[in-house]
Structure formats: structure tokens, C-alpha cells
Amino acid sequence: xxxxxxxxxxxxxxxxxxxxxxxxxxxxxxxxxxxxxxxxxxxxxxxxxxxxxxxxxxxxxxxxxxxxxxxxxxxxxxxxxxxxxxxxxxxxxxxxxxxxxxxxxxxxxxxxxxxxxxxxxxxxxxxxxxxxxxxxxxxxxxxxxxxxxxxxxxxxxxxxxxxxxxxxxxxxxxxxxxxxxxxxxxxxxxxxxxxxxxxxxxxxxxxxx
Numbered sequence: 001x002x003x004x005x006x007x008x009x010x011x012x013x014x015x016x017x018x019x020x021x022x023x024x025x026x027x028x029x030x031x032x033x034x035x036x037x038x039x040x041x042x043x044x045x046x047x048x049x050x051x052x053x054x055x056x057x058x059x060x061x062x063x064x065x066x067x068x069x070x071x072x073x074x075x076x077x078x079x080x081x082x083x084x085x086x087x088x089x090x091x092x093x094x095x096x097x098x099x100x101x102x103x104x105x106x107x108x109x110x111x112x113x114x115x116x117x118x119x120x121x122x123x124x125x126x127x128x129x130x131x132x133x134x135x136x137x138x139x140x141x142x143x144x145x146x147x148x149x150x151x152x153x154x155x156x157x158x159x160x161x162x163x164x165x166x167x168x169x170x171x172x173x174x175x176x177x178x179x180x181x182x183x184x185x186x187x188x189x190x191x192x193x194x195x196x197x198x199x200x201x202x203x204x205x206x207x208x209x
Contacts, residue, residue, distance in 0.1 A: 027097035084134035085150035089115030151204035
């Protein structure tokens with residue numbers, strides 16, 4: 001269940017679900033998703049479901065990982081990307097294959113330590129992880145060409161808007177109850193917001209734990 005053939009079946013299913021970005025699909029075909037979940041769940045690692053990773057957090061289903069990355073890329077090479085919510089590091093690993101630089105912030109320190117170990121195993125050298133409040137972003141290395149928020153927010157944190165480069169894109173689940181995957185694009189004049197599809201994420205929380 002953890003073979004290359006299993007990953008290829010996952011990628012074929014993602015194509016059937018409408019993911020069109022072959023760069024994203026190729027990245028997901030190379031990353032061993034099973035190393036990011038507990039051994040007891042490894043046989044389910046390539047199913048299209050979110051799985052628990054401890055501390056009330058989950059690894060997103062493969063479709064959501066692919067879809068958010070595809071939206072962020074827009075068929076173009078990504079320069080500097082910020083991820084809010086490292087979690088187990090799987091989405092981070094996918095981003096590392098499609099962006100030049102990836103900065104990822106996690107507020108739960110034991111999860112960050114696990115993610116660091118996974119990403120080291122994969123030799124993801126273009127990734128920098130930080131233990132911090134993700135809602136505040138990383139002003140010291142802004143602006144970012146892309147920001148991916150892997151937690152549901154009731155509103156768009158103003159700090160993240162400020163850290164998005166002109167021409168940049170942010171993908172964020174938004175909503176107090178029902179969440180909608182939302183694309184924010186920064187133009188020279190303002191921000192353009194597009195609602196995409198219904199999603200379900202753990203809440204975006206402030207502070208560190």
C-alpha cells in the first residue's frame with residue numbers, strides 16, 4: 001500500500017477529479033505520503049481522505065493538497081511561497097517541488113519537529129520552517145508570490161494581505177461555519193477575491209502552543 005504503484009493510482013484519481021496541473025501531479029507522484037502519517041494509518045495514506053496527525057490536526061486529503069497547489073501555481077513557476085500551518089509537512093513537501101523557496105509556519109511545536117524530520121528525510125533543502133503564530137505571517141521575509149493557508153479562517157488576516165506581493169495569490173479556506181476555498185489576488189490597486197469550492201479545515205488559531 002506504500003508503493004510507487006499506489007501513488008500512481010492516487011495521481012490517476014486526482015486527474016479524474018479534475019486536477020489538470022501536470023507539474024503538481026508529478027510532484028505528488030514522487031512524494032511518499034505514507035511517511036507523513038502514523039504507521040498504523042500508513043495503509044490509508046493514499047486514500048482521498050483527511051487523516052489525524054495528532055494535536056487535533058489533520059493531513060489534508062490528496063485532492064485538496066493538489067487543488068490548492070494548482071490554484072496557487074496558475075501554471076507558472078512560483079518564487080517565494082509562505083505556508084500557514086505546516087502540520088505534518090506533506091503540503092510543504094509538495095510546495096517544495098513547485099516553488100523556488102518555501103517558508104512554512106506552525107504554531108504546535110511537536111508537529112513542527114515531526115515535519116522537520118520528514119522534510120529532512122526527503123532532502124527538501126529549499127524549505128525553512130518556523131515555530132510561530134501563522135496568522136501573523138513572516139513579515140521579515142515578505143513579500144511572497146504565493147501564500148497557502150492550511151487552516152480555516154473566519155476572516156483574512158490583514159498581516160497576510162500586506163505580505164502578499166503585487167501579482168501574488170493567496171489560497172485560504174474562509175467562513176465561520178461553512179468554509180469556502182477562496183483565492184485572493186493582489187493587483188497594483190487592490191485585492192480581488194474569488195470563491196471556489198466548499199472545503200472543511202481545522203480552524204486557524206492565533207498564538208503558539
